[in-house]
Amino acid sequence: MNISKEAKIILLKSARQSIGSLFGNNEPEKPDYDKFPEFKSDAGAFVTITINKQLRGCIGYIIGQASLFETVCDAAIQAAINDPRFPPLKEKEFDKIKIEISVLGNFTPIKSYDEIIIGKHGLLIEEGGRGLLLPQVATEHNMSREEFLTALCHKAGLYGNYWKERVLKIKTFTAEVFSEDEFKEEL
Template sequence: MELSKEEKRMLLNAARKSIESIFTGEEPPKCDYSKYPSLKKESGAFVTLTENGMLRGCIGYITSDKPLYETVCEAAIHAAQNDPRFEPVRRTELPLIHIEVSVLSEPFPIDNYDDIVLGKHGLIVEEKGRRGLLLPQVPVEYNMNKEQYLEALCQKAGLPSDYWKVKQLNLYAFTADVFSEDELEEK
């Protein structure tokens, strides 16, 4: 899905307004889909929150049966309130929170580790009734090689980190259009 700068700004603004709505009691913002039909398309998306460069919350959906705009609004609220790794975001933190949105492609099976392209492919593993997902920007941000990326993915799914060496993983890849408030403010 190709999004314009304006559509990306709308999604980032919608994510921020959705988080603010937790504290104001107002409804999350609505979208005029007649003006922005691409935001009505169903797509998976993740919202990542950082504070002072540190992860503060990240929640999303691999796929969604809702319009992208609504998926981003919902993911933003969950990232701020329901990421089990963190306490809920407090109102006083709002000015410090930076928002990044990742709009996901449809996942596709990947049968060979050599086909994984770092920085391009996000990965999903499904093994032994467990699932783990890492966004494509993770190995770049944490300076991981392919081995470290696969180890982190296994750990995320609750598997031994070297499980990928023992068995070919049931693996899916996806790409993502990733954009943040900081990035769009600079341009």
């Protein structure tokens, strides 16, 4: 998917407004879907919240729940209050958060681990449990392909070396990733 700069800015503002609505602020206005056809997409999306470059919440949907716009707004709220790794975001933290959005591309089954390109591909496994790692996870943590696969197994509730013992049914995907840091002037 090719998301315009203006649409990215709207999605980032709307994600922040959605989180702000938890604290009594106004909810985001629905955009003009005719002007921004990318918002009609049912693409999956994840919203990542950080404070001081430390993860504070990340939740999303592999397949969109409705339109891309609604999926991002809902994922923002879920990342703020329902990521089981963190307590719900507090109002006093709201001004400190940074938001990153990852809009997922198509999922492609792989035949060999050699097909995985670090920094380009995210990974999805639905074996045992479900595990998904966004493409930027590997580069942010300086992971090798092997470390990425081990982390994926952990995410799915499997033991780390599980991928070495079996050929897993893994799908790769790309993501269009953008954050508030990229659009400081426009936000």
